[in-house]
Amino acid sequence: MPELPEVETTRRGIAPHVCGRHVKQLLVRQRQLRWPVPGQLEQFLAGQRIERIDRRGKYLLLTVGRGTLIIHLGMSGSLRLLTTDSPPGPHDHIDLLLEDGCRLRYTDPRRFGAWLWTDGAIEQHALLQKLGPEPLSAAFDADYLYSLSRGRKLAVKSFIMNSHVVVGVGNIYANEALFRAGIHPARAAGRIARQRYQGLVEAIKSVLDDAIREGGTTLRDFVGGEGKPGYFKQRLQVYDRRDAPCRCCASTIRETRIGQRSSFFCPGCQR
DNA sequence: AGAGGTACCTGGCAGC
DNA sequence: TGCTGCCAGGTACCTC
Numbered sequence: 001m002p003e004l005p006e007v008e009t010t011r012r013g014i015a016p017h018v019c020g021r022h023v024k025q026l027l028v029r030q031r032q033l034r035w036p037v038p039g040q041l042e043q044f045l046a047g048q049r050i051e052r053i054d055r056r057g058k059y060l061l062l063t064v065g066r067g068t069l070i071i072h073l074g075m076s077g078s079l080r081l082l083t084t085d086s087p088p089g090p091h092d093h094i095d096l097l098l099e100d101g102c103r104l105r106y107t108d109p110r111r112f113g114a115w116l117w118t119d120g121a122i123e124q125h126a127l128l129q130k131l132g133p134e135p136l137s138a139a140f141d142a143d144y145l146y147s148l149s150r151g152r153k154l155a156v157k158s159f160i161m162n163s164h165v166v167v168g169v170g171n172i173y174a175n176e177a178l179f180r181a182g183i184h185p186a187r188a189a190g191r192i193a194r195q196r197y198q199g200l201v202e203a204i205k206s207v208l209d210d211a212i213r214e215g216g217t218t219l220r221d222f223v224g225g226e227g228k229p230g231y232f233k234q235r236l237q238v239y240d241r242r243d244a245p246c247r248c249c250a251s252t253i254r255e256t257r258i259g260q261r262s263s264f265f266c267p268g269c270q271r
Numbered sequence: 272a273g274a275g276g277t278a279c280c281t282g283g284c285a286g287c
Numbered sequence: 288t289g290c291t292g293c294c295a296g297g298t299a300c301c302t303c
Contacts, residue, residue, distance in 0.1 A: 058297075074279095074298090075295070075298095076281080109282065112279065112280070112281095152274095154274060161298095170296060170297070171295090171296065171297085
């Protein structure tokens with residue numbers, strides 16, 4: 001599912017039902033996710049109080065007394081809160097049972113997601129320590145992107161999708177942000193002027209903000225933390241709109257491959 | 272160091 | 288209808 005807005009929507013959806021509660025039991029039905037679910041995770045979590053749930057990039061961080069549970073939803077994962085017991089489907093790999101009878105159910109058909117554990121400083125974890133700034137933070141600004149991009153020859157779309165540059169910009173929102181900024185996705189990152197990066201930074205922030213406000217983009221199997229779908233799909237200007245007319249200039253939206261990913265752009269609006 | 276390709280896994284769908 | 292091949296929201300890791 002998940003780009004940053006979907007992960008943030010999930011976090012906000014489940015946080016009120018999870019924070020402050022104690023873990024009754026962790027039920028792992030399938031350990032083979034992107035990495036094997038640690039064999040001792042059940043013991044680590046049993047009886048622990050969930051202090052908080054944070055997000056770093058697309059990672060969800062559930063902090064309990066003795067450490068932090070790191071969850072990534074991969075490409076097809078979702079978390080739902082169940083208030084009644086229902087039989088697990090074939091892709092319902094993990095249930096986190098709470099003392100009040102609720103359960104957090106993790107579903108992931110493609111099993112690209114992850115459930116990991118750390119009892120150290122969270123920012124020092126190997127998966128998190130090299131991540132770039134949060135796109136919605138003040139640290140992510142035009143000066144940062146512009147200076148980091150100098151000399152880089154790769155496509156600007158690949159550049160902004162690199163989590164070491166900035167976290168949380170996946171394929172859908174990279175396409176949408178570049179459209180809003182009027183920048184062609186294949187343009188070399190190092191050959192874009194500072195002022196245009198100003199526009200791109202604003203576009204990334206606004207497209208993510210808008211998507212969070214709409215509850216994420218509904219694509220195939222995304223379901224929000226409380227089981228509600230997102231509505232941002234209706235707002236998409238270029239993604240998945242090949243051969244459709246641009247809503248700004250009526251040019252025909254084109255599709256191309258950049259870094260093995262589907263890329264959509266308007267040849268009239270984007271240079 | 273940067274750039275590009277590969278791998279993980281399953282489901283859905285277009286095309287034959 | 289049924290089979291085959293391709294594609295999909297992510298990202299760590301490998302090679303050149």
